[in-house]
Each structure stands twice: as structure tokens, then as C-alpha cells.
Amino acid sequence: MIIGRSAERARLRELLDAARAGMSGVLVLRGDPGIGKTALLEHATSCAQGMRVTRVAGVEAEQELAFAALHRVLLPVLSHSGCLPPPQRAALDTAFGRVSGPAPDRFLVGLAALTLLSAAAAERPLLVLCDDAHWVDRESLDVLAFVGRRLHADGVVMLFGVRDRTAAEPALSGLPDHRISGLPEQDALVLLAERSEAHVDRVIAQRIVADVGGNPLAIREIAGGVPRLGAGTASKPPSLGRRLEDGFLRRVRALSEPARAILLVAAADTTGDRGLVLRAAARMSPSTDEGDFHAAMEQVERDELLCADAAAEGTPLFRHPLIRSAVYGGAPRSAVRAAHACLAAVTDPDTDPDRTAWHLAAAADSPDEELADRLQACAE
Structure with missing residues (x-):
């Protein structure tokens, strides 16, 4: 059972009801990892009584296999291939490796997919689901988007689930979309x-x-x-599961060393002070030029990992709190302790004794009576 999401559920019901009445509809659900795209697609499946359902979920390992996802989508309706005009059938057969020949015309492959899905929907309304579209091979995604732009009164609903800021966005442009928060x-x-x-x-x-x-x-x-x-503590990000961390950490691990240092220090910081984060990151990598750190800060802002707007104290630096949690939780414990030690070193113990003490405690690798006393004094 889905908790909340009443607006999204209502929109899905409208699309399914319209398909049962002979009309078609398309919707692209966008959002961060774990935000609920798959749950909404599953909800649509459970509401598709009386409809045929064909679905595909993008697989990262098949991204380079042309038409692999399209083959999985069309497999349940290939029994209608007899209705295809010869040029469309030839193009589809070549794309699926049934016959040898030069690379097929993608326009004809798209028309063939449209014809097959429409023919299947003529017997029974059809729901087509494409989850994790950012991992679907580009040829398949282009064809599915081509079909989505040409549906009208066919009794077909197409739903896509895709992460924000991925290479799949241009292919799906022009289709109705909804960003899930x-x-x-x-x-x-x-x-x-x-x-x-x-x-x-x-x-x-x-x-x-x-x-x-x-x-x-x-x-x-x-x-x-x-x-x-x-x-x-109220400052430490919560620990996330591996499924969530991996999606964000792929992007982080591809960055330069100064950029990774900035992100880790920012994840350990609680002030939102860019200057303080840069000073602490510089202490983590003293051999790196100051200019490289400023360039790295611009890089992580361009990549939309950190917010580009100037932040007041206490304002989160990260574009999304899950990125902070993934960076903090995915780093080695020794690196996390080093980040807290550097933050303690650049925090003024006279004006901010509690935050200094907390960073020192987070940097400790064994019990420390002096630190315990400092923490107790701050608490009092």
C-alpha cells in the first residue's frame, strides 16, 4: 500500500480509465533514487484490471545492447507481427536479429513498435511500463519515446520511471512528465x-x-x-542502505580528489559555511593548490551535488540531503574522522566551543576522558 501520493495516484487512475475508454496517455515519472517511482509504477499495475501489461526495467549491463529493452517490451505482443507492413516487419526482424542485414531504419522500427502495440490494444487496453529508463539502451528508449509521442486513440498507456539529470532526459523530451518530491x-x-x-x-x-x-x-x-x-548527535547524517548510496556514490567517485574532499567535509559540516568547508578541505589535502579547490567547488555545483546559491549559516549545502548521507556513509571511517579533525581545526573554540568539541569527538578513534569532559560541559 502506498502512503500518500494522492495526486500521483489520481493521475494514474485517469490515464488507465481513459485507456479503457479507447484513448491513450503517456507520463514520465522523474525523481531521485528511492523517491517512489517504482512504487507508483507497481501501483499502476495493480490498478490495471482488464488490461494487458507489458513491462521492462532498464538493466545497466544491457545499456550497450541495441534494442534489448524494446525486445522485452514487444515480446508479449509479437504474435501480432502478421499485421506489420513488409518494410516495418523487415526493420523489426533485423533489429531483433531474426534476419541479417544492415542496421535497420529507426523510423521503421518505431512505426513497427507503434503498429504492434496498437494492434494488441485493439483486443484489450494495454499498459506499457518502462522503469529505470536511464539504464535502457538508447535505441530502445528512442523508439519507445517515438511511440509515446504518436499515441492518441489507441487504448495504450505508457509510463516511464527515470532519475533526474541523466542521459535519458533528452530522449524523453516532449512527453508529459511529473517530478516526484x-x-x-x-x-x-x-x-x-x-x-x-x-x-x-x-x-x-x-x-x-x-x-x-x-x-x-x-x-x-x-x-x-x-x-x-x-x-x-543531531548533526550526523543517517546511515543509508547500499542501494541508495550506490546511485549517488557513482557520481562522487568519478570526481577529482579536491572535489571529493570538499563533499566529504561538507557532509561532516553543519554550518553551511562555504569558506569554512574550503579551509577544512585544504587541510585534508595540503599539497593541493588553493585554486584547485575553488575549481572543485565550482565543479560540484555544476554537477548539482552542492547548491550554487550563496547559503546563509545553517542552510544545507547539498542539493539533496540523501547526497550528504551517501557521501558521509560511503566514505572510509578513517576519512570521516579526518574530515571532522580538519573541521575542528578551522572552527573557533572560543566562539563555537560546542561544535569544536563535537568535531573533536567525532574524529576520535578511542575513548578520551578530556573530550568527554568538554562534551559534558557543552551539554550543561
């Missing part, structure tokens, strides 16, 4: 309470929900560890 606080709190094994204090629950930006998968991933988080 995090769950509203109340819905997110309900989900957290439902998935947690123990009662969660409301203040802690609100902090967790805010830290993950209402991301449903993130909430489910950390729900089992919520009681432990209550004993931690």
Missing part, C-alpha cells in the same frame, strides 16, 4: 512509524524525515536502526 512530513512520519520496530520519539522522527528529505526508500532503509539514532 519527498513525502510530506505527516505521510513520512506515518511510514517511519509503520516500519520501525520500536516507538520513535517524535522529535527524533522529525529529524530523520528532514535529513532524508521525505525519501520513502531512505525512511524504510533506516527504520530498523531508529532507536540507535536517538543516541547519536
Whole structure:
């Protein structure tokens, strides 16, 4: 059962009802990893009573295999291939390796896909799902988008799930889309309470929900560890599951060393002070020129990992809180301790003693009585 998402669910129902009445519709669901795209596609499937469903989920390993995803989409309706005009059938047979020949005309392949899907929908309304479209091979995605732009009164619904800021965006341009954001606080709190094994204090629950930006998968991933988080600090990002971390860390690990240092220090920081982050990052890599760090800051802003707007103190630097959690949780513990040590070194202990003490404690690798005293004094 989906919690919340009433507007999205209503829009999906409208599309399915229209298909049962003989009309067609297309919708591209965009959003960050774990935001709920797949859950909404599954919801559409459960609501597709009386309809035929054909689906494909992009597989990263098949991105270089031309027409691989299209083959999976059309496989259930290939029994209608007898209705294809000879040029379309020849193009589709060549694309699927049924006959040898030169690379097929993509226009004819697109027309063949449109003809097949329309013929299948003439018998029974059809729902076509394409999840993880950012991992679908480009040839298949081009064809599916081509079909989506030409549907009208065919009884076909096409739904795509795609991550923001990926190479799939140009191929799907021109199709109706909807960007999915995090769950509203109340819905997110309900989900957290439902998935947690123990009662969660409301203040802690609100902090967790805010830290993950209402991301449903993130909430489910950390729900089992919520009681432990209550004993931690209010500044440490929550630990995410590997599924969520991997999506963001692929981008981070492809960056330069100064850029990675900036992101890790920013993830350990709580002030939103760009100058302080740059000074701490410079301490982590003293052999790197200052100009390289400024260039790296511009790089991570262009890549939309950090916000480009000047931030006031306390304003998050990261474009999305899940990026912060992924960077912090995906770094080696020694690197995390080093980041906190550098932040402690550039934080003024006279004007900000509590934050200095917290960074020093986070940098420690063993019990330290002096640090414990400093933390206790700050708490008092």
C-alpha cells in the first residue's frame, strides 16, 4: 500500500480509465533514487484490471545492447507481427536479429513498435511500463519515446520511471512528465512509524524525515536502526542502505580528489559555511593548490551535488540531503574522522566551543576522558 501520493495516484487512475475508454496517455515519472517511482509504477499495475501489461526495467549491463529493452517490451505482443507492413516487419526482424542485414531504419522500427502495440490494444487496453529508463539502451528508449509521442486513440498507456539529470532526459523530451518530491512530513512520519520496530520519539522522527528529505526508500532503509539514532548527535547524517548510496556514490567517485574532499567535509559540516568547508578541505589535502579547490567547488555545483546559491549559516549545502548521507556513509571511517579533525581545526573554540568539541569527538578513534569532559560541559 502506498502512503500518500494522492495526486500521483489520481493521475494514474485517469490515464488507465481513459485507456479503457479507447484513448491513450503517456507520463514520465522523474525523481531521485528511492523517491517512489517504482512504487507508483507497481501501483499502476495493480490498478490495471482488464488490461494487458507489458513491462521492462532498464538493466545497466544491457545499456550497450541495441534494442534489448524494446525486445522485452514487444515480446508479449509479437504474435501480432502478421499485421506489420513488409518494410516495418523487415526493420523489426533485423533489429531483433531474426534476419541479417544492415542496421535497420529507426523510423521503421518505431512505426513497427507503434503498429504492434496498437494492434494488441485493439483486443484489450494495454499498459506499457518502462522503469529505470536511464539504464535502457538508447535505441530502445528512442523508439519507445517515438511511440509515446504518436499515441492518441489507441487504448495504450505508457509510463516511464527515470532519475533526474541523466542521459535519458533528452530522449524523453516532449512527453508529459511529473517530478516526484519527498513525502510530506505527516505521510513520512506515518511510514517511519509503520516500519520501525520500536516507538520513535517524535522529535527524533522529525529529524530523520528532514535529513532524508521525505525519501520513502531512505525512511524504510533506516527504520530498523531508529532507536540507535536517538543516541547519536543531531548533526550526523543517517546511515543509508547500499542501494541508495550506490546511485549517488557513482557520481562522487568519478570526481577529482579536491572535489571529493570538499563533499566529504561538507557532509561532516553543519554550518553551511562555504569558506569554512574550503579551509577544512585544504587541510585534508595540503599539497593541493588553493585554486584547485575553488575549481572543485565550482565543479560540484555544476554537477548539482552542492547548491550554487550563496547559503546563509545553517542552510544545507547539498542539493539533496540523501547526497550528504551517501557521501558521509560511503566514505572510509578513517576519512570521516579526518574530515571532522580538519573541521575542528578551522572552527573557533572560543566562539563555537560546542561544535569544536563535537568535531573533536567525532574524529576520535578511542575513548578520551578530556573530550568527554568538554562534551559534558557543552551539554550543561
